[in-house]
Amino acid sequence: MAREDDRIDNRIACLRTDRLPATLVSDAGYHCEVWRSSGSVRRAGERQPVDRIIKIPRTATPAREVAVLNRDHQRLRAALGDIVPPTVFVRTHIDGEASVIAMAPNIRRWFDVANPGNEAELAPMIARDPRLRDALAHFIGSAERWYREDDRVLDLYGIDNLVLDRNHHLHYIDSFGVFFHADLLEILPDPDPGLATRIRTSRLRLEYLNHLLERAHDKI
Template sequence: MSRENDHIDRRIACLQAERIPAALISTMGYHCEVWRSNLRLYRDGVPRTYDLVIKVPRETYSVQEASLLRRDYRRLRERLGSIIPRTQFVVTEIDGQSSVFAISEAVSRWFDIANPAHEEEAVPLFRKLRLARADLMRFVEAADAWDTHENRVIDLYGLENMVLDRAHRLRYLDSFRVFFYADMLHAIDGEDETLRQRIELSRLRRDYLRFLVEASR
């Protein structure tokens, strides 16, 4: 979805959101809304335009929680490199409450990978795009290792989390709470059914990504 010539409709203390033209490009994310904007910034007196996305969370985050978001982002970026878009987390007040938002390089989606409905197109595509296939293999191997050794399940619940961009590069787009913690399922009395469903679906989609790697040899 997209609303052109709009503005971010949240009060962000360090950002004059009402003066920044932005298009709401996604409300489907569980954790945040995503806005896209061409920000005009000055550096050494020279204007530059940056194509960015601004991710505004649906809930508040403490400073400690914001540091955990940064930690998980660094974990992804260090392991997966350019698969993870460059992102900065900014601690500020949103609608009068302490929180955090994320600014990331914009990615123009070309093909949604994690949707099994696209299998017939995806397999021959990855046979041609060898670098993208190698990156997909690296992503699956990293996700398997995090799940096996740390009980961290990378979030593939959203169909738009894993895409090819217009340059045919693999990109993982999530920023907020990128891992589900499987050991939290039984941390409280009873099982968290919503968390269980998200973990199960993320694992199923990871299995599908592994299938794409194998089928596109």
């Protein structure tokens, strides 16, 4: 649940968190807390609005893992384009430990697309909007290709990772650990049961998205 007019709890070397108004958007994520900071900055003598998301990982993130985060984000952006908001990963110190924060534009979410509870409202909406149908089909096709070719499972475990805004634009807004590696379930002698659950849930939600798209086509 969001906490209004709050401050980020952590000490972050690259941010004056003691002076930065912020709202806790979510602390339920597996990898990170999500904060929203909005206001204005002065640029070229003019006040310009700023509305951004700041993601703070739950554990320290060494430099080599930051490189992986950047690489995976670039992979997403290359395949999905504007479906993935541009995200900056900033190496910094959090509470004295080397880590990273992720900053991205705030997406004003309207519907969680991977939530089956929204199917009755989303299916006719997708049916009426060919641009949205194409975007969803492209997203599904890319996720299936990553799984088929690389054993990479796109993270849909977080049910609000794939969202729709009020302009009917599709957004994939996850930043940390966006891929699960399915082959680890066979390689590791004692794989994490939680990983198996996250992979299974992500695959089931991708199947649901296929179903949602098919239902939308039936309504055309």
